[in-house]
Amino acid sequence: MRSLDDYHGIVSDRQIYEIYQKARGLTGKHVLCINSTYQGGGVAELLSSVVPLMNDLGVDMGWRILHGNPDFFTITKKFHNALQGAEVNLTEMKKSLYVRASQDFKVYTHIDHDCVVIHDPQPLPLVRCCRKQQPWIWRCHIDLTDPNKELWDYLKQYLLRYDLMLVSNTRYLREDLPVEQQVVHPALDPLSPKNIEIPEDLAERYLEKFGIPTDKPLITQISRFDTWKDPEGVLDVYQEVEKEMDCRLVLCGSMATDDPEGQEIFERVERKAAQLSTNGDVIVINSENNILVNALQRASDVVVQKSLREGFGLTVTEALWKGRPVVASAVGGIGLQITDGENGFLVDPQDIKGCADRVVQILQDDGLARRLGKNAKRTVREKFLITRLLRDWLDVLNDVIL
Template identity: 50%
Template sequence: MKHFEDYRGVVDDAVLEEIREKAKAIQGATVAHVNATSYGGGVAEILDSFVLLMNDLGIRTDWRVLHGIPDFFEVTKKFHNALQGQELSFSEEELDLYKFINEKFARFAFLDHDYVIIHDPQPCALIRHIAHTSPWVWRCHIDITNPNPQAWAFMEPYIVEYDRMIVSSEIYKVPDLAIEQDIISPSIDPLSPKNMDLPDQVIEDYLTQYQIPTDKPIITQVSRFDPWKDPEGVLKVYERVKEQIDCRLIFVYNMASDDPEGVKILAKMTEVAKDYLDRGDVLFVRGDDPILVNVMQRISDVVIQKSTREGFGLVITEAMWKGTPVVASNVGGIPTQMVDGVTGYLLEPHDYDGFAEKIRALLEDKSLAQELGRQAKEHVRGHFLITGHLLDYIDLILSL
């Protein structure tokens, strides 16, 4: 089991001492985080380490997962897509189901903590059904720069009941919202199985176990099968790269319990990429094992993230931490963490030729790839590790 002191030597001692000193002011306080899934996706991965470290610092922190049914998660996935700008409409039955599941969970959630932090739209309505005098915070991890009007009109009355809203980037702040808004960047845990250093033998064993060939350069996208991750667009980029360089494309994916779309998009992509899959030029690798994801990000020559919307994109942070060059879309929270031409390359999401050109350049120039990767790792060390994230949340709690 990891402890706070384990990060000594990974981050500056001064950062660790500042966290310890500030945490003393809230030792013994109780904090609850609530989200919609215990696995799959960046929020669950953050909380998996975050809650342990909060407790190690003496801050009594719980993690509650909203209980729902498949129809509920179909509705909340629609909310996720609609708040990111997709044109969708909601029936009264769908809205009633959303309200019912939140009200039902509220009856046995026992959220009587000193501070409550609700993550994303799924449990947002809990605030209306639990009597409280302590501060409640809504943490929005998605891109809400251009939300669907119906979805926002439904969610906003719940949101403004919170004491604070937290977003990942300045561009996500909502003009004229009736509550205060702060920015906290997400983070990765450098000591987690997904990000820790791996011995060469472990890497070799995983490549053998999962039958991952390394006979040609590898381009990898790590993501759910989600329309916003544009898997068909990734395939189009790969086709352009392959015209000049013999290489392999690997989709490393997982399925989250609150995302029913994934199975459908996987089935569609299996048909779209059938010829490449049959030849072994494209591989679909299920990444439920975090060490496997770690391996794939390390052995890839280039990591691509061709999202058309992206709240932040922790898979980019993970790849950067491993020194693997990244070519990504200049959308949402991605440019918050990448410096174009310094820690990777940013392009417009539908610039297929531009993506292919940058990937080819990295495959052809190993020194360029290594330099971008080196600078990317140090950028993550300075800005996007979980220790800094802890400090941000302690500062948030002290300000409430």
Template identity: 60%
Template sequence: MAYMDGITCICDNGRTLEDHRPIVGDDVISGIYRKAASLRGKRVLHVNSTYQSGGVAEMILSLVPLMNNVGIDTRWNILNGDGEFFAITKNFHNALQGQAVAFSDEEKDLYLQTNEAFSGQMAIDHDLVVIHDPQPLPLIRFYRKTQPWVWRCHVDLSNPNPALWEFLKGFVLDYDRMVISHEHYRRRGMPMEQWICRPAIDPLSEKNRDLSEAETAALLAKYGVPTDKPLVTQISRFDKWKDPLGVVEVFSEVKRHVDCRLVLCGSMAPDDPEGWAIYRQVEDAARPLIDAGDVILITAEDHLLVNALQRASAVILQKSLREGFGLTVTEGLWKGRPVIASRVGGIPLQIEDGVTGFLLDPTDTEGFAWRVRQVLENPDLGERLGRAGKEHVRQHFLITRLLSDYLDMLNAELTIQEA
């Protein structure tokens, strides 16, 4: 459960660390308790720009209660911004992932003014501050810094727009640590530690918990998703970097050989003003297939629906052009389903080609279509990939590992501060 109380997100999902013991085992749980022992009573603040829609918010939503559960007083605040602010920061996001975008002085001023105004609503007296992504990055300039600040960047920084990176770097240099998801995202010339911390999913969340066949069937029926044909799905925001138009092209090729149905499901995040424009482009491109009932577009914010769709899928796609990490891949693998995805960003950390799924160049439409056909026509292959993928996630990409990593970071930063 999460709701907003002013700028603070109140999240208590009722799950404890002990609830994860049957999934991850005794050694993992006891190791977390040992790491947390010397940190009890410490105070941590997370700040980002939305409490819903997207992997970052979902990770914080699960991480905060677990940090509190092991004795660390952890809070989560949400930056308040208007539509113009989020249009600017969406462009920042695109530029960090390599798009050529121009920014006016007025836009940069609004970016700073929004952060300055927000700083007046929020006192910071915590032992560690974690700022997520570019939206609240300048906050550090508007406080008297008395504790370590960490910038956690969740996007692909391998080839950022040089002008924007130079602008943002001025703020990043004020931080004590920069946290990234992949070795390739390291930036030259940064004096602080650039620490790799890979994202994770909560196996007990509504999006990932076990569902019965009856629950799955009821959810699909509620949203008008027939199960008379194999389902091919992509779960992602309607975002150009997720290439939903390319997914429609892949499906059109597959459909010529195998009778199946495509579902594109992506909620509309408050901090992503481009979503509806991309949705309309996809709707126009897929109109004949939509009218024939072979393509279904869904924009509902329903984690149980996502869970059901992934479990019911014969194939899960993630045809991203850029990807910071790709938690939708993690989710699909956790459901034991075969995932076919682009060889970009953090996805190859999750998929070993031919072992836990299939990887392709994101522009290889024919290759994607061939792999989808291969899995649809060989269900045993899909089952083998699914089993291996789920075990890989269990070992490397669950929320307990993320909690352990954050405890390591808190221990390290406080040790440096006390030295």
């Protein structure tokens, strides 16, 4: 179990001191976080770091997983997509199944904490099912730039019961919602297995184990197999890059337990990859393996994140932290991390050729790659480490509890 003391040398002593001071008034307070999956995706990753560190600081933070059947997760995936602008057929049956999961969960979860934090839309109705006696926070990790109006209007009946909504970008703040809203940027844990420095021989063993040669320039996208991450679009980018130089592409991802669409998308990507490359230069991996991701990002010559929507994009943060040049879509929270031409490149998510040109530019210019990578690591150190996120959360909790 990591302690805040473990971050000495990574962040300044002043930052660590400030965190201890902010936590003093919250000692012994009980905070409950609820989301819908224990692995897969950025929310579970953030909670797996934040919860232990909060407890180390004396804040009794717990983490519970909403129970749900396959029908529920099929519906909430459609809700997730609709909050990012997709169409949805919002029937009364879907509404009933959506709320029923929270009603059932209430039986198994006795909430008498000092504060409740609900992550994303899956457990959102729980606030109506419980006897609310404490502040409730909705932490939305999704891109809310242009949500489906019908769904948003439906969800507002639950949101109006909340005391605070937290989002990842000022663009997601909603003028049509009277609930207090704040922006908190996600962050990366530099001591997690996915991000910690690893020996070169260990990285080589993992790459060999998963059949990833390093004899050619390596382009990588790491993300869940999700339509919004556009893995098929990355294959199109690779086709363009391959016209200019011999290289290899790795699409490495996993599937969250609350995402029923993942397997179908993975299989579709596998089929397209097999048609695209007969010599093994396109590798598709479905594995929840943090050391593999760590090794793969460090071995990559270019990391791509060709998302169509992106709440924040911690996979971008991870690559930047490892000093890798990144070419990513100018959507959602990615623009908060990358300044075009300084620590990476931003591209139009629909511009296949433009994305490929930036990848080729980096692969052909070692000096550019080194400069982007150096600036990338500095950006994360200054803005997007877990210690900064702890300070933000402590500020929020001090405001709503004390």
